[in-house]
Amino acid sequence: MDPPAQTPPWVCPRYILCVVSKPNGPKWRGTTECVQLEPLFFFCRKAFTVCNGRGMAGATFMRFAARTVLSAPACKAVKIRGYHRQYLTIFRSNTSTINGGRTAFLLTLPVLSYLGVEAYRTVQSATVVHALEKAEEAVEQADYLYSCGETEKLYQLLLQYKDSDDAEFLWRLARASRDLSLLAHIAADEKKRLTFEAFEFAKKALEKNEACFAAHKWYAVCLSDIGDYEGVKVKIGNSYIIKEHLQRAIELNPKDATSIHILGYWCFAFAELAWYQRKVAAMIFASPPTATYEEALAFFLKAEEVDPNFYSKNLLMLGKSYMSLKDQGNAVLWLRKARDYPPHTEEDKEVHKEALDLLKKLSA
Numbered sequence: 001m002d003p004p005a006q007t008p009p010w011v012c013p014r015y016i017l018c019v020v021s022k023p024n025g026p027k028w029r030g031t032t033e034c035v036q037l038e039p040l041f042f043f044c045r046k047a048f049t050v051c052n053g054r055g056m057a058g059a060t061f062m063r064f065a066a067r068t069v070l071s072a073p074a075c076k077a078v079k080i081r082g083y084h085r086q087y088l089t090i091f092r093s094n095t096s097t098i099n100g101g102r103t104a105f106l107l108t109l110p111v112l113s114y115l116g117v118e119a120y121r122t123v124q125s126a127t128v129v130h131a132l133e134k135a136e137e138a139v140e141q142a143d144y145l146y147s148c149g150e151t152e153k154l155y156q157l158l159l160q161y162k163d164s165d166d167a168e169f170l171w172r173l174a175r176a177s178r179d180l181s182l183l184a185h186i187a188a189d190e191k192k193r194l195t196f197e198a199f200e201f202a203k204k205a206l207e208k209n210e211a212c213f214a215a216h217k218w219y220a221v222c223l224s225d226i227g228d229y230e231g232v233k234v235k236i237g238n239s240y241i242i243k244e245h246l247q248r249a250i251e252l253n254p255k256d257a258t259s260i261h262i263l264g265y266w267c268f269a270f271a272e273l274a275w276y277q278r279k280v281a282a283m284i285f286a287s288p289p290t291a292t293y294e295e296a297l298a299f300f301l302k303a304e305e306v307d308p309n310f311y312s313k314n315l316l317m318l319g320k321s322y323m324s325l326k327d328q329g330n331a332v333l334w335l336r337k338a339r340d341y342p343p344h345t346e347e348d349k350e351v352h353k354e355a356l357d358l359l360k361k362l363s364a
Helices: 039-051 055-070 114-147 151-159 167-181 188-208 213-230 232-252 257-271 275-284 293-306 312-324 328-339 346-363
Strands: 016-021 076-080 083-089
Touching (some): 114 151, 114 167, 151 167, 167 188, 167 213, 188 213, 213 232, 213 257, 232 257, 257 293, 257 312, 312 328, 312 346, 328 346
8 A cells, every 4th residue: 555645754654653551641653554545644743732831732633643543444453452542654665576586575664653752752741741740739838838837737748749859849848847847836846857757858858969959948947846856065066067058048149038047047056155055165165156146237237128027036136236236226226126026836926026025025
């Protein structure tokens, strides 16, 4: 049987296509069966081209186009091992003269056609796109729940992705585990478990993507948290590592106000270290970490400059830094802002209470 005249240039007439209908999707293989090539075949090729990279809509259109082609008169069907196989073939007859030109034979190559490869790639691409879209939706939902302060719902959502290799899921899960551990109704044992769990998720996120600024940030935060259970020596020793990861997070994303705030908090914590704690640190380490209130204030102000009014705790720490520097006017200004910050989370409520107490102290 001869192929149609004026075969388009994108068709390689040597190749043969076989479509296998299975519950888990299409599979492509070679066959030596030859049938008439229908014009609809060319339409389907264009459909594949148009739909390539169009996600679920493209995948749905492709399935329609494939079924249309397979319903054509030129389509053959066979049953092999319980699967319904339908196929179209493209071929070219290559004649060779043997014994004086009296013998000719048909040569076909049972390999993937260009169309078959394109279709396979398109189906594969559609699957990847669908998975990416699903992941993006989950991240968007997680960020929405976080913005609403729905800590427990957020934790349950992200826990489904605990075995993920995506740092974007893992650092969010670390943050959710930590936030859950801070809720007032969480028992002490559960709080400890969640604290160490948060650290493990942050650690895994960092392993999966060293260039993720949020992974560095939450690794630093969670490492600081577990120091509360491991003693002063470990906590002080970890402080060097914490500072390095915070600096790396800021380097990767200078516009992340939270990382800048946490580094300011790190400076404030060492600036207000009691004299006896300094002596203990000096006995353990040759050169223990040091910082000043001025350094802490500079980071808090920078964070506020990057993202004004982003965090109630930053407003509170600005007030406390000015208090430590004996600047009562600015201290009152920022403490009032912390007091008036709309409380969305448990931490916001604690900030509100502490700001009120400090304002009373200043006015006494």
